[in-house]
Amino acid sequence: MNYFVKTFGCQMNYADSEKIHMILIGAGYKKVIDPVKADIIILNTCSVRQKWEDRVFWFIHEVWLYHKKNDTKQKPLFGITGCMVRKTWMAKRYIQNDAYQRSQIQDISLLHSEDLLGNYDDALFLRSQEIDFTFRIEEVSYLTKLLTLICNKDIGNDSKFNEYLAVKQLQENPASANVIIQTGCDNYCTYCIVPYTRWREISRSIDDIIQEIQTVVLSGTKEVTLLGQNVNSYGKEVRKKLWDMKELTWIHKDVTTPFRELLNHIDAIDWIDRIRFTSSNPHDMTKDILDAHVQLKKMCNYLHFAMQSGSNSLLKRMNRKHTYEDFKAQVEYLRKRDPLFSISTDIIVWFPGETEEEFQDTIHAMKECQFDFAYIARYSPRSGTYAYDAYKDDITPHEKARRWNTLNNLLEESVLNRSKLMIGREEEILISGKWRSNGWVGRTRNFKEVYISNESNVAIWDLVRVHIHSLDGWNLQWILVS
Ligand code: SF4
Incomplete structure (x- = not known):
């Protein structure tokens, strides 16, 4: 049996797909690079923007069309996971008039914490007749069990997997390993679907992470990237006990956070040359984490953290918990220690109700911070988020285009300026x-x-x-x- 996995979205999804590869290869499947040769196709999806969702259905349609035109008789099973999935379901097929029909959509309920979710429907099945099963990525360790039910034959052995965070990843690039240290998000930014798809924040234990890194080092890894929705709030439960997060600003938090502790441990592992992490948030940033970049030998002089807007009023409507002043102070803190320190960020343009003044604040911020790179996302309303219901998308298409182009031009300028600093080095x-x-x-x-x-x-x-x-x-x- 052949399988094909397609990944949409962020680095975290790519790391999750590595888990899917590991499980399917372990179950005896063979990976193919051409989706039309696959018996099982798994799409690891992203819900952050409508465009990514549309691409999933377009992809399914294209593969289906190929099989129909060529009358291949080889209909692949389509499975969906990632951020578009709220619940694990499967559909049974039967043949009628020489064509496959779908029936008996069943809720598998592998995990029993669905109370935390806001959406239990099987809307994905309604959007494409070709989808055979869906599973929440946190249920990836149950994938072979799900396939066993669908295919009605024993596929693989679940006992070697225990839970999502412990499922090993297939490392395609031996020099560079993505290690998931944390998942989920408790921040509820008003535009973001992630807290509803990934649930609450959970961190892995330091021992588990170190053990995984020691294993990948033996296969030649030189660079480790720590991944999570909120890496710098790693060990949140312990953090909470350290200080009242509401009262102090980042510069006053003179503590050793669990994340810094983790970085110290990784820095001490022989043969690792580079440590990076993504994605982090300004409001969870503490001095000890910023200092790690200059104090620890293996930490790279690069940080990605999300500004989203240069306007405090807009940040408030987004329910971001930092101010622009805090963000800027963190950028300056790092660049003062190392002028070549690279900083990349995320910015949302044309958030509903963004006034010209708020937009000008973002322009000002981009000029001040001189980013090495930025992902400028066009606001995309996501059903199920607070912003979707509360704020009206009231910016004209012409104005949207103007704002995006203005920010993009500024970004090009700063990227070039920052690159020029590298010449001669x-x-x-x-x-x-x-x-x-x-x-x-x-x-x-x-x-x-x-x-x-x-x-x-x-x-x-x-x-x-x-x-x-x-x-x-x-x-x-x-x-x-x-
Ligand atoms: S911090 Fe905000 S934007 Fe990031 S995953 Fe959490 S809710 Fe989404």
């Missing part, structure tokens, strides 16, 4: 892939992508020292030093 890069026929691409410690068009003395996953000599369009160019 000697840096260590980790080679991550081929570029053009004889070239290579790699990343510096501050997450800049750098390119060379011809170099035969390096190989993939090498850590090498290079001289960055110029900027060709958007691409920094390097020559080998050692």
Whole structure:
């Protein structure tokens, strides 16, 4: 039996897909890169924007069309997981008039905590006749059980998996490992569906994480990226006891948080060269976490954390718990210690009711913070969120286009300015892939992508020292030093 997995959305989803690969390969399935050759297709979805949801149905339709046109008789099973799924269901099929029909949609209820969810319907089944099963990603460890029920034959052995966070990931890139340390979110930003799809925050134990990292190091990992919806609130239960989060601002929180403790442990593991994490929030940021970037040898000088807006009134309507002043102070704190410290962020443009003044605050923030990169997201109303019901999307399409273009132009300017600072520097890069026929691409410690068009003395996953000599369009160019 062949399988194919397609992933939409963020790095966390990609890490979750690695778990799906591990389970299916363990159950004896063979991975294929062409979806039309698969017996089972699993789509790991993203709900943050309507566009991503539409793509899921478009993909299913395209594969279905292929099989119909070619009369292949090989109808794959379609499974959906990720943020579009609220509940685990399966459908049975039967043949009528030479065509597969679906019937008996069943709620599997593998986990019994659905009380926390706001939406229990099986709307996904109504949107496509081709979907055979859905499962919440937190129920990934039950995947073989679900397939056993659908296919009516014993598939794999669940006993080797226990719970979502403990399911191992398939590491396709041996030099670089994504390690999930935390999942879920308690923040309830008004525009975001994640707290309803991923539920409450849960952190893995330090021992489990360290054990996983020690294992991947043995297979050649040099770079570890810690993943979670809110990595810097890792160990939230312990954090709560440390201080009253409401009374102090980040700079006063002179404590050692569980996340910093975790970073200290990882820094002490031999053979790891680089540590990064994503995604973090300004309101959960503490001085000890920012200091880790300069105090710990293996921490990279790069941080992604979400500003979302430069306007405090808009941040309040978004239910973000930081102010722009706090965010800016954190950026300055890092850049003062290292002017080349790279910072990337997320920004939402045209949030409902965004006034010209609020938009100007974001322009001002972008000029002040000089981001190395930013994901500028067009606000996408998501049913089930507070903003969907409470705020009216009242910005004209013309104005939306103007605002997005203005921010994008500013971003291009700051990306170029920040890249120019790298010219003339000697840096260590980790080679991550081929570029053009004889070239290579790699990343510096501050997450800049750098390119060379011809170099035969390096190989993939090498850590090498290079001289960055110029900027060709958007691409920094390097020559080998050692
Ligand atoms: S912090 Fe806000 S934007 Fe991020 S996952 Fe949680 S609710 Fe969503």
